[in-house]
Amino acid sequence: MTAPLLKVDDVGKDYAKVEERGGRVRLVLDLLAGRGAARVFRALDGVSFELRRGESLGVIGENGAGKSTLLKIVAGVIEPTRGSVAVGGRVGALLELGSGFHPEYTGLANIDLAAALLGLTPREIDAKRDEIIAFADIGEHIHDPIKHYSSGMVVRLGFAIATALAPDVLVTDEVLAVGDESFQKKCIAWMERYLADGGTLLLCSHGMYHVQKLCTEALWLRDGCVERYGNAADVTQAYLAFHEEKSARARDPVAASVAAAAGIYAIQSLELSPAAGIAQGQDLRLSGEVYSPDGRAPNVLVGIVRADGTPIYGVATDMDGVAPHRIATDRYAFALTLPHMDLLPGKYIVRAHALDPEGVRLFDNVERTFVVTGATREMGLVRLAHRWNDPRSTTDGDAGPR
Amino acid sequence: MRTATATLSPPEAEPPVAVAAAQRDRALFVNFFTRELTTRYLGSVTGLAWALIHPLALLAVYHFVFTTVFRAGNFEGKSFLLFVAVALWPWLAAQEALVRATVSLAGYASLIRKVAFPHEIVVYASVGAALALQFAGYIVVLIALRAFGEPVHFEGLLIAAPLWIVLAIAVTGVSLLLSALQVFIRDVEHVLVPLLMIAMYLTPILYPLTLVPEGMRPWVAANPFGWLVGRLRDALIDGRIALQWSDAVALCVALALFFGGRWVFARLSPHFEDFL
Secondary structure, eight states: OOOOSEEEEEEEEEEEOOOSHHHHHHHHHHHHTTOOOSSEEEEEEEEEEEEOTTOEEEEEEOTTSSHHHHHHHHHTSSOOSEEEEEEOSOEEEEOSSSTTOOTTSBHHHHHHHHHHHHTOOHHHHHHHHHHHHHHHOOGGGGGSBGGGSOHHHHHHHHHHHHHHTOOSEEEEOGGGGSSOHHHHHHHHHHHHHHHHTTOEEEEEOSOHHHHHHHOSEEEEEETTEEEEEEEHHHHHHHHHHHHHHHHSOOOOOOOHHHHHHTTOOEEEEEEEESSSEEETTOOEEEEEEEEOTTSSOOEEEEEEEETTOOEEEEEEGGGGTOOOEEEETTEEEEEEEETTOOBOSEEEEEEEEEEOTTSOOEEEEEEEEEEEEOOOOOOSSBOOOOOOOOTTOSSOTTSSOO | OHHHHHTOOOTTTOOOHHHHHHHHHHHHHHHHHHHIIIIIISSSTTTHHHHHHHHHHHHHHHHIIIIIISOOOEETTEEHHHHHHHHHHHHHHHHHHHHHHHTHHHHTHHHHTTSOSOTHHHHHHHHHHHHHHHHHHHHHHHHHHHHTTOOOOGGGHHHHHHHHHHHHHHHHHHHHHHHHHHHHOTHHHHHHHHHHHHHHHHSTTSSOGGGSOGGGHHHHHTOHHHHHHHHHHHHHTSOOOOOOHHHHHHHHHHHHHHHHHHHHHHHHGGGHHHHO
8 A cells, every 4th residue: 555645634724813903913913922813713623634646535515614725735825723734745736716826927927937836947847838838728818917817718827837747636626617618628638637647636626526527535524624535426425415405495294193183184104115215226115104084095195305305206196096005993004115216316305295085185294314325427316217329320210219 | 834845846856855945945036036126126118227227316316415405515524425325225225125025925915825835935035126226226326426536445345245235134034024014914014114214314324423412322323224324334435344343243133133033924924825
């Protein structure tokens, strides 16, 4: 096992909080005395991870979760308040649009500046300059000061410089979000080649697609702490599920006893099997009991929604011409199997509703959440049956839609 | 994060870590220094010519003011114009270096927020560019004065040039202090200029120490810049180039200012990123 190229150990970062003017004088005095700021905002706390050569880590999290702070610490721009960072190679950082450009310098002068910052000699940079200019592809603008550049051009030049200097670890944030389509493709292609050649990447992105495509590992930061760290597919799915759940409004099922007292049809229980969730494509079984105030057989409607409430599928007993099974004078049982359920990985909710025997009035509902696990980069909610055909073959009648 | 920056090294050569870091810092200084010179001073339309014309124009104005208006043609047998010029230039140089260096970090904010490098290099480049150009102007002025028949002792440069270096060390130290404070307390910049103005009149630059009333003289003489001015006049006007004990004291004071300023800077610089 090789030694990690990057080792972040229990890193934390506090930012000084200064409200009023006198506070700044006080802060300076505190810092000079080596006491540290009196009032701080804890931007990062207890973050640890390792990155070996050839690995790629995606850092995800909401705005203000500490992603940029973490990247800046790894890039050496700021010192951690706690913990340590050890880097065994050259770090190329591309942070917040155009890593360290001087706005007054021309594009060419900024190339030289970037080289000086990395400790390259003028001769070394001479060899790279043409390559950088070609990759950035911003034409005559290379002779203009950076402050006149569009954000897209800044990113082009920044990416060209960061990549041409062949870093051992490339640290980058939302650069892929800027730049036009063709440049994004160029960047992705470069990164894939870089990773294939054994490069190491630390990427910070809001695009789960990019993280899943480029990263083997992912680190989910929440309020400055590590919420989850591990396999990129697992972490991004958990992160997405968290967001879906967060945006869903809370629904309190009516308590069964209250429903019975009120004389309405009510779901008494709802069980899932397996209880916690399924692997993608597995069978899911539901069973439960319904209370009937007048002893007549109620209808049961079962629906599946994504954690944020997006409906996926719903079906009621009367639609399929079946009825719940009577187990007592005022109780009915139902059971439903969803075979080979091809929902894409994520968090989902099963809802069972009790309807009157006419199937008109909908009474209460009971919810159970479940998780679908799996490793896939497919998009959407559900896997549709599909087949890729050979476009050169004319005999395949199944090529067109039916 | 010293670990990360220290291990940055070109892949092919792999020189020792400290050497690579020093090499990089020097390359950065050269980059910033030439940039300061070309954009701030030489980037204007008249370019390099202005850098020469400016001290000469100033000298002409002083000549007009002191010899024509004040009619202070001679003082204790010395030319008053020479007497003022020798002292005023180092003061203006120090003043410009301090003022520029104090606000220098703000000009590099975009770099400081995104790249790991020793922030003090910005201050060194700023002070270095200001002093280098002013020293060149000083030489031009001395040559011009000599051409007009003023008794300039050029052998005095043997003392004057090292004195400028002592001045540069002290100014760099104070600049490190002020520039670091300026990041947190924006008032520094606004207080500095009037303070320097007051200090100039309290320093025997436009007048000799002997004109100061007896009772106040020790106070004025205690001014370290007054000492520097006196030594420069000794060397360049009177041609006395022997070393004194006070030279060693001055060097120690300058080094103390430098390391003191550097200590403050080192304490505050990790927090620049958050306040720039």
